[in-house]
Amino acid sequence: MQLHRFAVLATLFFACPLSAEETSETAPTLCRGHYHSESDAVAQLKRMAATYSNLAQWQDRATAIRKQILTGAKLMPLPERTPLKAIIRKKREYEGYSVESAAFEARPGFYVYGNLYRPMGKRGPFPAILCPHGHATGPAGGRLRPDQQHRCATLARMGAVVFSYDMIGFGESLHHGWNHQHKQALTLQTWDSIRAIDFVQSLDDVDGSRIGVTGCSGGGTQTFLLTAVDDRVTASAPVVMVSAHFFGGCHCESGMPIHKTAQLETNNAEIAALAAPRPLLLVSVGGDWTKNTPVVEYPYIRNIYGMYGKADQVENVHYPGRKHGYQFLKRQAMYPFMVKHLKLDPSGVFDENTEVYDETATQIESPEQMYVFDQSHPYPSSALKPGTQIAL
Template sequence: MGKHLSAWRSVVTRRVVILAFASTISGMTVFAQDELCAGNHFTPEEGAAMLRDNRPVDKKAWESRRQAVIAQIKAGMGLEKLPPKPSSQPIRHSKKTFEGYTVENVAFESLPGIYVTGNLYEPTGRRKGRPAILAPHGHGRNPDGRFMEQTQIRAAMLARAGAVVFTYDMIGHGDSQHSDHKIPKALKLQTINSIRALDFLLAQPGIDLSKVAVTGESGGGTQTFLLAALDDRVKVTAPVVMVSGFFFGGCVCESGMPIHKKGAYQTTNAEIAALTAPRPMLLVSDGKDWTRFTPESEFPYMQHIYQLYGKKEAVGNVHLPEEGHDFGPSKRKALYDFMGKYLGINLAMLKGKDGQVDESRVKVLAENELRVFDDAHPRPANYVSGDVQVNALLDKI
């Protein structure tokens, strides 16, 4: 991979200003800017050149590179060793039943005093061989996070089709009010939360462990491919409007820790997403954000990686050139078809009499109906609160 590294050095050395270091100010870890790759860290031309010119020559070369990328993700997050899972029981309440599915409000500890909060959607009637889908959300706040219509609809529709789906809050969103969203180690905490969310989801009755998927949009897309890179329990992924060879995520929860760069080492989100291979993956892209070049840049790169395993057909791309940055109806339809193919969900449950997808058959609920913590269900006594307190807890891991 010498050529691979030297080409990246030629770009990134222009951006290095100071030596890499991390310091602590008032209990808050701050990472050196030259180790971080935020937002449009490269130009589209630079990103495309890296992917085009530095493809691994064979499976052996890729497997070596793959292990190096995974190792730096863990080191950059400070997650070489996952902290112990708390033994407390999940909080579950306010289960509601609709046509073909149920919704329940859920919380459980990912770290002592840190609670993952979300909603569990389950199909009615089906108790065995159930696919599982983890559904992180992006940064939208209209309404907040998992309460958004686009999040509720996809979760409910997938549950109607037979999957068990868990939607959960980013930190600082929804019921997850331990700290501000943009604490320095947000990426570390969200990754721990995602792993523990997967633990919870797979512990539900009747889950088929060969049919486990993750799908999210934007920042939720980042969580999708990072979780798949670190956890082989994930069998199918669909990162929506996120995977890019030049854009690294514009929030500290995506690029605020040194997972992309360390000294001469450099990777991109496209290469991290490729770590999913040869497990099935759908890239959903559009014409109005950083995924606008996917058909001619990121997708051919993914196909090359998948072909090293003889699985080129397992990666797909649905590109919507006239659309923008969301998880709208056409993107959801692409997701349903993909999950039907690889998880065996019942697509007939999603269609009306005309044979077309009919999302009016699911109900969008008000925020107060989906919240885990309220006057009747207060936060647990050990609930950790405050940026300094949360960061101090993360510093100990």
């Protein structure tokens, strides 16, 4: 996949017009894309590590980073939790799992569109796993992609209730006219993920104390941002995204000032460390900005877990010869992590002879099957018009 590059302009960007109190020295700085070099990233990690030397100091720093993310994302304080008015329909039953089309209102009239994958033939209550997606486009992009369907179906077959949901301007959101260039994309997608936890916790068959999240690329960004700001996440697996030198190439990842203010500088490696001491899996590859993970990001994060006495709760699986994406091999790295930490049942899916989690039972669906709204289920007239600025 082509890398996004915004490095040239990165140091010149500021988040918003300066208020009366702000000067060019105190205004937050946007760290977009390749904002700094790999060696700059290593130096920055050293500066950041020098700000704490024990758990209490780290926890103070973690609180400040969490506050900076929410403030930068314009989610401080968090918006009111308005009624979700969840819609769950069109149940399709397959081998060991079912799929339904599901939507809820993250804000009144603003829909999050998704699919709910549920186990069949197992007894609940089940853990829930959120599956955000990355920026792969096309007529069946985002949550509609076969890769994403394999991930969700296989986790459901092992006993998880899985919610897979659109970024703004992808999948069904795109189908209804929304554009990913929406100025509030980072704000809305982070809020959508918080509300997605509310949604799965509202389901009768979900054990709300076991919540996983995993996504790749832009979905990896959503994964570590949600984990950082919401302590209901109990197991987190950001895939090919956690990097100290790359901040995410899209405005939905780095278009708001969550990384650097006059008071505090951070990067995505440290944001991922806010998962501590909860189980965290970093999947990285040689072919993108996660190429240094085993020697740069992972040791930094592991040191923080070590302060909790939980160094064994963070793992890194690295594929030096592989490229960006959440293909079969990367999924094979994630499945045992979720099995272990969310207590899934891999029987009938994991083959002990081949040591492979079998995905051949996945029934790949068409976009029309996956949509929540169609000719039989018309789009609500109360839905906000595409592009609307959402009141928070």
